[in-house]
Amino acid sequence: MSPANETALRRSGVNSQDLVARLRVGDRRSLARAISMVETGGPQARELLAAAYPYAGNAHVVGITGPPGAGKSTLVTALALEWRSRGVTVGVVAVDPTSPFTGGAVLGDRIRMQALGGDPGVFIRSMASRGRLGGLARATADAVAMLDAAGFQVVLIETVGAGQGEVDIARAAHTTLVVEVPGMGDDVQSIKAGVLEIADVFVVNKADREGADKTVRQLRAMLHLADRQPGEWEPPVLTAVATTSTGSAAIVDAATRHLAYLRETGLADARARHAAERELAAAVQELALERLRGQAWHDLVARIASRERDPYGSAEELFNALFHG
Numbered sequence: 547m548s549p550a551n552e553t554a555l556r557r558s559g560v561n562s563q564d565l566v567a568r569l570r571v572g573d574r575r576s577l578a579r580a581i582s583m584v585e586t587g588g589p590q591a592r593e594l595l596a597a598a599y600p601y602a603g604n605a606h607v608v609g610i611t612g613p614p615g616a617g618k619s620t621l622v623t624a625l626a627l628e629w630r631s632r633g634v635t636v637g638v639v640a641v642d643p644t645s646p647f648t649g650g651a652v653l654g655d656r657i658r659m660q661a662l663g664g665d666p667g668v669f670i671r672s673m674a675s676r677g678r679l680g681g682l683a684r685a686t687a688d689a690v691a692m693l694d695a696a697g698f699q700v701v702l703i704e705t706v707g708a709g710q711g712e713v714d715i716a717r718a719a720h721t722t723l724v725v726e727v728p729g730m731g732d733d734v735q736s737i738k739a740g741v742l743e744i745a746d747v748f749v750v751n752k753a754d755r756e757g758a759d760k761t762v763r764q765l766r767a768m769l770h771l772a773d774r775q776p777g778e779w780e781p782p783v784l785t786a787v788a789t790t791s792t793g794s795a796a797i798v799d800a801a802t803r804h805l806a807y808l809r810e811t812g813l814a815d816a817r818a819r820h821a822a823e824r825e826l827a828a829a830v831q832e833l834a835l836e837r838l839r840g841q842a843w844h845d846l847v848a849r850i851a852s853r854e855r856d857p858y859g860s861a862e863e864l865f866n867a868l869f870h871g
């Protein structure tokens with residue numbers, strides 16, 4: 547540990563090894579604190595992630611994405627209850643800022659979610675921080691790692707929308723559920739291409755409404771057009787009424803089958819290697835920027851802006867100073 551890190555840790559009175567040891571034996575306050583620390587990022591977060599790293603990698607990470615109001619949070623609750631009924635522990639990370647987990651719930655949602663309250667086999671966390679270097683995707687992946695290290699067997703990530711940010715977040719998941727609702731339009735274009743690529747399971751929620759069958763047919767027809775190798779995973783299209791937990795068992799079954807498929811085909815290992823590469827690249831970038839952002843950095847930024855210098859030569863100069871200086 548660098549002297550600067552030691553000072554930072556002493557000041558905050560937190561020892562990463564202790565904190566990880568406590569969250570691993572089920573201390574929820576330590577877990578909450580650890581997630582806050584990784585959300586903030588910086589040297590302390592890295593210490594903590596390093597200490598937790600050997601204990602993570604066991605959870606089945608499941609992303610749930612889809613448009614606002616599709617019923618993702620309600621579905622997360624229903625799925626968590628289903629997994630719990632099978633004796634599986636569940637962590638939840640809600641990235642959706644309008645999520646009822648963060649307080650935006652109508653009464654019915656709160657009542658349903660109370661079914662999860664007080665259960666030591668469930669831990670729900672909403673992501674707050676936006677400012678971290680590397681962004682929300684990194685902070686989310688690190689929060690997932692903490693829940694994973696704490697021993698939660700399934701970790702659910704709720705994200706809204708279909709932008710690049712959500713795709714990045716979904717990459718942290720083994721299995722991605724894409725939630726649609728009936729009446730999304732007759733036009734297949736209304737389903738964003740990016741979402742199609744990341745979907746391992748489609749859920750047509752609000753199947754108590756008119757048009758669910760049609761939406762299912764459209765999705766299946768679209769999936770049929772995709773080129774697939776023999777034996778390749780074909781995303782099932784399932785229906786749900788999240789408010790009554792209808793369809794939860796079939797969704798949990800499909801997610802479980804998808805994980806088995808990833809393991810049997812060796813894709814799970816390949817994904818783990820890809821993830822490791824991304825993590826290493828991100829860590830190198832974070833560390834390099836942190837070390838390089840001194841006075842010389844700001845001088846260079848000003849000179850590059852005025853075209854006195856160019857970014858490539860400047861980067862080389864900074865690196866040379868870092869490694870040989």
Ligand SMILES: Nc1nc2c(ncn2[C@@H]2O[C@H](COP(=O)(O)OP(=O)(O)O)[C@@H](O)[C@H]2O)c(=O)[nH]1
Pocket residue numbers: 612613614615616617618619620621642644645646652654655751752753754755786787788789790
């Ligand atoms: N009719 C019906 N309403 C639902 C269903 N699932 C969720 N809702 C309602 O849809 C609204 C939005 O749900 P929420 O879970 O917050 O959606 P999110 O924005 O995707 O997380 C809430 O009022 C839910 O009670 C469903 O299957 N059928």
Ligand SMILES: [Mg+2]
Pocket residue numbers: 618619620642644645646704
């Ligand atoms: Mg939500």
